[in-house]
Amino acid sequence: MNAAMQCDYFDRGACRSCTLMGTPYDVQLAAKMAHAREVLAAWPDAVWLPPMTSASHGFRNRAKMVVGGTSDNPTLGILDSTQHGVDLTGCGILSAGLRAAFAPITAFISRARITPYDIPARRGELKHVLLTQSPDGDLMLRFVLRSTEALGRIRKHLPALLTDLPQLAVVTANLLPEHKAVLEGDEEILLSGGESLAMRLGSLVLHLRPASFFQTNTEVAAGLYAQAKAWIDEVAPRSVWDLYCGVGGFALHVAAPGRRIHGVEVSAPAVESARLSASEAGLADVTFAVGDATALSAGDIPDAIIVNPPRRGLGDRLCAVLEASGVPTIIYSSCNATTLAQDIAAMPAYAPQRIRLFDMFPQTDHSEVMVLLTRR
Template sequence: MQCSYFDAGLCLSCTLLPQPYAEQLADKHAHCQRMLADHPGIQWMPPVASAESGFRNKAKMVVGGTVDAPTLGLLDGQMRGIDLQGCGILQPGLTAAFPAIADFITLAGLVPYDVAARRGELKNVLLTESADGDLMLRFVLRSSESLPRIRKHLPWLEHRVPSLRVISANLLPEHRAAIEGIDEILLTTQSTLPMRVGDVELALRPQSFFQTNTAIASALYRQAHEWVDSVNPASVWDLYCGVGGFALHCAAPGRAVTGIEVSAEAIESARAASVGLPGMAFETADATAFALASTEAPDLVIVNPPRRGIGPDLSAWLEASSVQTVVYSSCNSVTLARDLAAMPSLVPTRARVLDMFPHTNHYEAIVLLQRVPSRG
């Protein structure tokens, strides 16, 4: 993928861009194999390639410039805005909406936040596009001061961008390096963005996490579904379930599926998407605390932790439990390798690399673990 921003040195986030994509993918596959080299019995499946451009479903744009000439992109070393509205890795529906959003910033008088001076109101613009082309827009603000103006001019923006379905304001009053704050103010009657992934429709709320590459997320959920169905467990836990992607893909008649996630908003989204599906339950809880407090264990556990991995406590619980099968989805092969070493009775049998993040060193890996029968 050719990128004028990269060539000009304006944005170097896609660090692997000069490397041919086929080499990127091969290197990620080889890296994951090296990280899991202590498990020689793994059957490695072919890596799953992404589209090289237009794959990212979410844009996190720092707002810079002035109210009359705002920039949407990032800040340089001097905290000046660099406009990246034409970023090539973003889905086309995102880039098509940016000009109207920039005009709206001017129309509503949303003064970009000046990091150096600690003045201004609008910090970030977060835009998400579903597979069907619908959009969710979030304005990250320093305070609620500009909300009346946003509400006043919102019909203008909805007319200019008819694909907008959910619009909200997020409040981030602190001066800190963060994308968003805790408080979310909904500005539309619709509160969830339908996010179709394969045959499953998720319900994405403003603060819910979802994978940034919809096509690769779909392949990831399909792979988990195939592995789960191959052992046909009667009971499944989906720990760190987010909005329920893995859990909903593993629903089946006669199967009890429980999703656990610390985010209450994500659990609300998962419950909304599971209406009409039998055997589904979702609970707001810490994944490790939930497992350690449980008196019974399921047949199969899916874990999809953040980069820090599942950690020693949950690894020890899984190792000592009666769980027969684990599906581990990881965005960090370093912590994945550490966690697998802590569960020697659960042997990795299959693994696959999925390129969720082209042009960077990051990738997703999914591993199937099966318990070794005890001897004696």
């Protein structure tokens, strides 16, 4: 656990995304804890629980690979300073299942003659390969294309890829016609398999649709959900809101007989996934709606609220709604301790009781911090 991870890509300067690469894991963790404690020092009475650690390598369940090179010799990885491809298919923080899938995918790109997109020239078709692995080892593969030009060839050669990679449960083409620095477009075309990847966490199955968000570290995500469930069970609320609910991870895990759960999420595919998971689990009292969490009013206040916002935090409007709500318990899960501290300060009616760091992102200075807040 304490040994430093070695990475050839990092050592030769090909990729520096893992800013803490080469730093012993215990040193990384201590620095993250020190930073979180410093940022949240305004609440000295809060109890800090032991951090949840992670495997230092092979922990990522999702790869976002930029495609470079040529159709004869494609690269999957990142782009260098000249906007040309750098192959990272041996990246050590990716799961073994992801790394093993890249060779068949690369061969498929050549076989189907899919031209990688050339950013400086603004020509070509294949922009990204997005690959996700479930806890059961199944894969969801997404080809991000500039147009439908290659779809016929992709469909023609897809059976051979499915033979080479039988663990492919979902294959789609995503269309991103615009020349801009985004990962994916709005249109998704199902090519093979079902509409979602089953992410099994214990007794629950979360369904992940192509455009939905899921934590990149499955083991630590399970720990995050388990901690939220423990805190919710402790206060035993009859009703819970899950804001920024995504595919329903928190909502589904804190469900219990006699407890009403309602999740709100702006992504319609994520809400569809969450509803499917709740239906399969027989959780009739768990509901989800498409909506903007920041637009909520303070009416019909539940007994507890879980919030898991993006890095920018809750923002002034939602903080004001929560501050005025009177809800007894808030669980705040954050991937940015700085905005977490700002939001807590904007809700002076609430005091942190317990804080726990979850090392979701080893080899970087990022982490997830979850706080149990109670009304004063």
